[in-house]
Amino acid sequence: DKMSSILGEDLDSRVRELMKLHHVSPEVGFLTKNPPRYLPKSSRNYERDEYFTEIDALLFMLPQLIRAKEVAVSVGRLRIPPGNFKDLSWEMKNAFHLKISMLTHAYWREILPYKNAGEHMRDTQIRALLPQLAVPLWRISEETGAAPSMSYFFYSPSNYYLKDPALPINLSNLELIHSFTGMPDEKWFVNIHQVIQCVYAPAIPELLKAMFLSELPHESVVKEAITGCLLNAAVAAERWVDVLYAMPAHCDYRRYFDEVRLFYLFPRRVLFEEVNGSEGELVEDVLGETGGQTQDQHFRLAALGIYPHQDVYFPLMRKYMPKTHRDLIEAAFNSRLRKYILEEGRLGNREIVVAYNKNIYSLIDSRKLHKRWVDLYITRFGESHGTGKPPLDWLDKHIRRARRALIPLPEINTPAV
Numbered sequence: 001d002k003m004s005s006i007l008g009e010d011l012d013s014r015v016r017e018l019m020k021l022h023h024v025s026p027e028v029g030f031l032t033k034n035p036p037r038y039l040p041k042s043s044r045n046y047e048r049d050e051y052f053t054e055i056d057a058l059l060f061m062l063p064q065l066i067r068a069k070e071v072a073v074s075v076g077r078l079r080i081p082p083g084n085f086k087d088l089s090w091e092m093k094n095a096f097h098l099k100i101s102m103l104t105h106a107y108w109r110e111i112l113p114y115k116n117a118g119e120h121m122r123d124t125q126i127r128a129l130l131p132q133l134a135v136p137l138w139r140i141s142e143e144t145g146a147a148p149s150m151s152y153f154f155y156s157p158s159n160y161y162l163k164d165p166a167l168p169i170n171l172s173n174l175e176l177i178h179s180f181t182g183m184p185d186e187k188w189f190v191n192i193h194q195v196i197q198c199v200y201a202p203a204i205p206e207l208l209k210a211m212f213l214s215e216l217p218h219e220s221v222v223k224e225a226i227t228g229c230l231l232n233a234a235v236a237a238e239r240w241v242d243v244l245y246a247m248p249a250h251c252d253y254r255r256y257f258d259e260v261r262l263f264y265l266f267p268r269r270v271l272f273e274e275v276n277g278s279e280g281e282l283v284e285d286v287l288g289e290t291g292g293q294t295q296d297q298h299f300r301l302a303a304l305g306i307y308p309h310q311d312v313y314f315p316l317m318r319k320y321m322p323k324t325h326r327d328l329i330e331a332a333f334n335s336r337l338r339k340y341i342l343e344e345g346r347l348g349n350r351e352i353v354v355a356y357n358k359n360i361y362s363l364i365d366s367r368k369l370h371k372r373w374v375d376l377y378i379t380r381f382g383e384s385h386g387t388g389k390p391p392l393d394w395l396d397k398h399i400r401r402a403r404r405a406l407i408p409l410p411e412i413n414t415p416a417v
Contacts, residue, residue, distance in 0.1 A: 007213070007225055015208045022328040023090055028169065029201030030295040030325060031157040031194060036095040037177050040088070051081045052096075059099045062106060063182035071110045075103065078132040080274070085143050094158045094322065097140045101150035102178055104133045105288075109180075109263050117385045120265045126282065127267040131274035138275045145323025149266045149286050152293035153321055156193045169198045171246065180263040188250035189260065193291070196243045200296045203236035207303040211332065214340035223344060223352055226337075230355035237300070237362035244369050248376075257381050264289040264387035290388025291370070293320040298329045304359055305338025306405040308398075313390050341407060348410040357406050364402045371395045 019026060025033045039052035058065065058074055065071050085093060112127065114120040129137075141148035159177050160169075167173045174191045210229035216222045266288045275281040287293070298318060301307040308314055318326050341356045374392060385391055 007221060011209055011212060012205075014212065015205045018208060018328070019205065022324045023322070024204060024325070024328060025201065026205055027201060028198050029204050030153070030299075031160075031169075031197050031201070032091055032094055034091075035098075035158045035160060035177065036092055037161055039096060039099070040092060045083070047082050051079060054078060055096075055099050055103070058103060059178050062102065063179060066106055066110070066180060069110055071103070071106045075107050075130060075132050080131055080135050081139075084139050088143070090322075090324070093140060093143045094154060096136075097144050097146065098150070098154040098158050099178065100133065100136050100140060101148075101154055102180070104129065104137055105150045105263050105266065106180060107133060108265065108267060112267060114262055114265060116262070116381075117265060117383055117387060120262075121268070121385055121389065124268055126269045126271050128271045128273055128280075134272035134275050134280070138272050138281070145326065146321055147286060147319045148272070148283070149320065150264070150289050151287070151320030152193075152289055152291060153295065153325070155264075155289050156190050157197055157295075159190065160194050169195060171195055171243075181259055183255065183259065185251045185255045186260045189247070189256060192243060192247050192251075193294075196240045197294075197296055199239040199243055200236050200300075203233035204296070204299065206230070206233040206236070207300065207337075211303055211335045211337050214335070214337040218340075218344065218347070223349060226340065227352045227355045230352070230359060234355065234358035234362055237359055237366070241362060241365045241369060244366065244373075247373050251377075253377050253380070256377050257383075261378070261387060285389065287316060287320060287389055288387040290317075290386050290390075292317045292386070292388050292390065295321055295325045295329065299332060300359070300363065302329050302332035303335050303337060304356070304363075304405070305335050306360075306402075307333060308401060309333075313388075313394065317388070338407075345407055345410055350410050350412070353407050353409055357409075360402060360405050360407075363405075364399060367395065367399045367402055371399065 016026065023032075024030055027033065038056055041049045041052055043049055055078075058078075062071075065074055085096060088096065107130075108127075112120075112123070114123070137148045146153065160174050161177060162169065163173050163175055171188075171191055174194055176187050176190055179186055206229040210226050210233070213222050213226045213229070266286045268286075269282065269284050270286060272281040272283060292313065298307070298314070298321075318329065321329070338356075341352055345353045374386075374395060378386070379392055383392065386394075
């Protein structure tokens, strides 16, 4: 019958196809699966092949260029690439966005050596980005659908390879494709974020299934299936927190603050030279790289029905994701899951409420631990803003908001209907 069909292969197939459509992997979630390390150089577009060769060469020696303060002079020698990047695969577009945006951030760090994020926030001058960077960054941004900067998705989920391809993703088997400093602290910081994305991956299909099931009647088989999905998602979310605990193991607080973090900033007012004509394009308040742009966290909030639409930063953060991922998250805004759980709670179904709340508790735990690391790595050194511009006390508000999302348990002696 229709019920057993939806609860069986049809539901799994529907979820698989939706994830495939949006470039989300059942194995690694919002990570790019096997990101390309090199740009293509064997097409018939010989001029672009040569350009990609130059870009790869610069990126693989980026830490040396940064230490020698030769980023700006190296960028000045680049040509402006011909044409557009429409013919590249989705993965290759992401790879190029990563490379040209990291080169751009390294350029800004060299010519605008802010002492901290507060000084960056006070800088309201218009800063001109050379056409050698502005034009390709703008063009690839149009292809990926993400804003023209080095956002979280490119710097972290698209920036790794496995030391041993036969082994799974874990903290001992990851290497960065590109790094600003070459330091173990930077690598560990990014690797932690890559692994937490991977361990959360199993939660994504479970939450999608729960969302689809919540559109069905309140039959016992449906309620049991949703409960199982929520419990499975909570296990993955708890593993997310477990991995985050490892952050201090190989990432020193002071070294991260002084030598890594400021590469993530992007000037507040930027003139992209020679974009859309000789007068260029002025863009204000481009966000730097920040964990607030993490796709799995936005997806989790949307699927659970607690997305903070009223928060001014959340729609801004979504602009820094690839369009395919943003579209999936925004489709999840229609989730009926929380409404379904609330109705079941009123009917006395403790099991389903407990399963839902496990996901909220893991969210609270992750935000409290994140806040703890922010205090140790950033706030203690006098900063009040993140690299994505939101004030750091913004995090306290999200912890309070998550606590309010917990659903009260029905009385034990209330019979389930």
